[in-house]
Amino acid sequence: PIDEAKSRTTYDVELSAQNGPFYAEMEYQRQRVKRPNNAQKLNFHGWHAQAAYVLTGEARKFKASNGTFGQVVPESENGAWEIAGRYSYLTLTNKDIKGGSAHNASVGLNWYATKHVKVSGNYIRSLQHEHTTLDKRRLHIVGLRLQLVF
Numbered sequence: 001p002i003d004e005a006k007s008r009t010t011y012d013v014e015l016s017a018q019n020g021p022f023y024a025e026m027e028y029q030r031q032r033v034k035r036p037n038n039a040q041k042l043n044f045h046g047w048h049a050q051a052a053y054v055l056t057g058e059a060r061k062f063k064a065s066n067g068t069f070g071q072v073v074p075e076s077e078n079g080a081w082e083i084a085g086r087y088s089y090l091t092l093t094n095k096d097i098k099g100g101s102a103h104n105a106s107v108g109l110n111w112y113a114t115k116h117v118k119v120s121g122n123y124i125r126s127l128q129h130e131h132t133t134l135d136k137r138r139l140h141i142v143g144l145r146l147q148l149v150f
Contacts, residue, residue: 007034018062018069021054042097046090055081058112071149073115080112103127118147 009032016025026049033042058080060069074080086106092099108122126139 004036005033006036008032009034016069018060020059021057022051023053023060023069024051025049040095042094044092044094044099046088048086048088050084050086052082052084052110055083071115071118072110072112074112079114082110082112084108084110098130100128100130102129116149118149120145120147 010029011031012027012029014025014027016023018024026047028045028047030043030045033044035041054072056074056076056079058072058075060072062069072080072082084107086104086108088104089101091101093101104124104126106122106124108120110121111119113119120143122141122143122145124139124141124143126137126141128137128139130137
């Protein structure tokens with residue numbers, strides 16, 4: 001079992017870019033699990049790619065000190081509007097572990113009311129495969145979130 005792993009090693013590569021109000025990011029992650037008693041080593045992986053465009057023209061500020069992009073800060077008292085899309089894949093099946101896999105696609109609309117308040121609406125379509133059977137589950141998810149930034 002994975003719970004009794006001797007060690008876990010995670011490898012991660014992330015790329016991001018911005019050109020004015022357009023922002024894109026992608027990430028790939030692999031985890032290797034070494035199990036006790038010379039059991040077979042396991043490998044799991046996943047990735048995502050996302051892009052966003054700020055309709056009102058604002059751009060994220062790049063923070064060179066930690067290599068990250070900040071949030072959108074509205075330049076108007078009416079706030080800033082952003083559209084976004086994302087696709088992700090994850091597999092948790094390898095050797096005798098049958099954890100399944102998932103493909104998720106999402107689209108979103110974000111409103112940055114102020115630099116401290118963000119409202120997000122998302123639609124997510126998920127296709128999940130259970131590798132122990134031939135069953136596939138399709139999920140349709142609608143989410144709404146109010147985020148306060150301090």
